[in-house]
Amino acid sequence: MNSLGGIRSWPANWRSTTASMTTTESVRKVPQVLTVAGSDSGAGAGIQADLKVCAARGVYCASVITAVTAQNTRGVQSVHLLPPEFISEQLKSVLSDFEFDVVKTGMLPSTEIVEVLLQNLSDFPVRALVVDPVMVSTSGHVLAGSSILSIFRERLLPIADIITPNVKEASALLDGFRIETVAEMRSAAKSLHEMGPRFVLVKGGDLPDSSDSVDVYFDGKEFHELRSPRIATRNTHGTGCTLASCIAAELAKGSSMLSAVKVAKRFVDNALDYSKDIVIGSGMQGPFDHFFGLKKDPQSSRCSIFNPDDLFLYAVTDSRMNKKWNRSIVDALKAAIEGGATIIQLREKEAETREFLEEAKACIDICRSHGVSLLINDRIDIALACDADGVHVGQSDMPVDLVRSLLGPDKIIGVSCKTPEQAHQAWKDGADYIGSGGVFPTNTKANNRTIGLDGLKEVCEASKLPVVAIGGIGISNAGSVMQIDAPNLKGVAVVSALFDQDCVLTQAKKLHKTLKESKRGI
Numbered sequence: 001m002n003s004l005g006g007i008r009s010w011p012a013n014w015r016s017t018t019a020s021m022t023t024t025e026s027v028r029k030v031p032q033v034l035t036v037a038g039s040d041s042g043a044g045a046g047i048q049a050d051l052k053v054c055a056a057r058g059v060y061c062a063s064v065i066t067a068v069t070a071q072n073t074r075g076v077q078s079v080h081l082l083p084p085e086f087i088s089e090q091l092k093s094v095l096s097d098f099e100f101d102v103v104k105t106g107m108l109p110s111t112e113i114v115e116v117l118l119q120n121l122s123d124f125p126v127r128a129l130v131v132d133p134v135m136v137s138t139s140g141h142v143l144a145g146s147s148i149l150s151i152f153r154e155r156l157l158p159i160a161d162i163i164t165p166n167v168k169e170a171s172a173l174l175d176g177f178r179i180e181t182v183a184e185m186r187s188a189a190k191s192l193h194e195m196g197p198r199f200v201l202v203k204g205g206d207l208p209d210s211s212d213s214v215d216v217y218f219d220g221k222e223f224h225e226l227r228s229p230r231i232a233t234r235n236t237h238g239t240g241c242t243l244a245s246c247i248a249a250e251l252a253k254g255s256s257m258l259s260a261v262k263v264a265k266r267f268v269d270n271a272l273d274y275s276k277d278i279v280i281g282s283g284m285q286g287p288f289d290h291f292f293g294l295k296k297d298p299q300s301s302r303c304s305i306f307n308p309d310d311l312f313l314y315a316v317t318d319s320r321m322n323k324k325w326n327r328s329i330v331d332a333l334k335a336a337i338e339g340g341a342t343i344i345q346l347r348e349k350e351a352e353t354r355e356f357l358e359e360a361k362a363c364i365d366i367c368r369s370h371g372v373s374l375l376i377n378d379r380i381d382i383a384l385a386c387d388a389d390g391v392h393v394g395q396s397d398m399p400v401d402l403v404r405s406l407l408g409p410d411k412i413i414g415v416s417c418k419t420p421e422q423a424h425q426a427w428k429d430g431a432d433y434i435g436s437g438g439v440f441p442t443n444t445k446a447n448n449r450t451i452g453l454d455g456l457k458e459v460c461e462a463s464k465l466p467v468v469a470i471g472g473i474g475i476s477n478a479g480s481v482m483q484i485d486a487p488n489l490k491g492v493a494v495v496s497a498l499f500d501q502d503c504v505l506t507q508a509k510k511l512h513k514t515l516k517e518s519k520r521g522i
């Protein structure tokens, strides 16, 4: 039994622990990791990698910096150790405040630094300790010399829940024991386990003559060989830190040790594979992408923040109307945009999935070339598949908070609201705007409750979000809508006033003019 008690059991309700807060709202405990490691100025490894991994895995990560390295993709140019007293200050600061689920250690470059870590861990016990015994950088620079070996063996390893040495580090910890085969990795794991950690993972990435990358996991009784195909890439800088941090993150979320290790190995393999051909830096050892996003064409994603003024003339499509007037959705869209539509929603209630997707892709191209955002009605899957700018959902569609978690922070999410309560909730759930109606009776949407101009005003007043009015709006009444006294009412959304018309272009121009005039009149 180690002095930290191994992986301490999590209380059954730890995910929803309500701290002594004054608010009546439920408080959610966020899984938290502390990394105690060195800074890598190139940000591929060390503290920077640890922070990225935890963020990518949905875990909060605090950082105590032990050393600062001048480092890039060519190697480590110099290392500056922080004074142990200052490292202790950092440790006290965060350990006395946060409730860490897991502490993960990386570069601990001197005996004195290990001493202050041990002292603080005994003053502030944590649930689990992951030790990545960093000694040599991937470029071959010594980051912690042999002087730390005895304190590692005698005092740090015995309190670790898991240690994650590569074959060189395992060999150093075992007085130069030769490790060149999987059988020798097993022997090393067993000997290291005898030093006290509850679990040992010996990483075989550097093992010669193997087409697979094999890691050996030992729990004191059983061995597991975790294999994956070796990925041919120069972008491997930070794999060790990433693996150990990912194990820490998964443990913090409540995983068992073996499943945390398996998830972490898969995460590293996927990140390496995804990043195998990216080019960052000119050296031999590039970093990889923890967020699987760098390869995206920067031009293809919206990137800009939603502009509420785009709600000014909001065109919502209808396939039945296009059929009736014998025009394609692409032609209808082009005409609406040319006439002044400032945002588009594809509302294709009858389309089959494949057809909807093909249409959406064609429409995205037109909208992008005109700098107009395109939203998808109801169908989150279609929006994701065609990388649309966002979605519009109603009260009986997928809940906004879930839509936000699926689409991420960059996409536009609109939600229909007929009441002040719904409007308040929309803001809390992370919507970008509200569609409110029916302001007037409409034939386009069956059984739609009309809320009138008064209902629209109440919704506007209940929310901080921008609002677009919808339902029965056309050239004859758009002015009266825009004149209600509500600064967050940004425009009107229309279907039939544009698309159930002989000439979409003419109607769009007229409606745009009406809206502009009514805006001037306010």
Ligand SMILES: Cc1ncc(COP(=O)(O)OP(=O)(O)O)c(N)n1
Pocket (backbone or CB within 6 Å): 314, 316, 345, 347, 377, 378, 392, 393, 394, 395, 396, 397, 414, 415, 416, 434, 435, 436, 445, 468, 470, 493
């Ligand atoms: C801008 C805008 N506002 C409201 C709606 C209606 O959405 P919803 O209530 O989900 O109804 P359907 O459009 O899905 O029938 C909208 N589509 N756009």
Ligand SMILES: Cc1nc(C(=O)O)sc1CCOP(=O)(O)O
Pocket (backbone or CB within 6 Å): 316, 416, 435, 436, 437, 438, 439, 441, 442, 443, 444, 445, 448, 470, 471, 472, 473, 493, 494, 495, 496, 497
């Ligand atoms: C799609 C839709 N949603 C509404 C709501 O009240 O939330 S009214 C509506 C139909 C709007 O069509 P038209 O502009 O042809 O009246």
Ligand SMILES: [Mg+2]
Pocket (backbone or CB within 6 Å): 377, 378, 392, 393, 394, 397
């Ligand atoms: Mg809907």
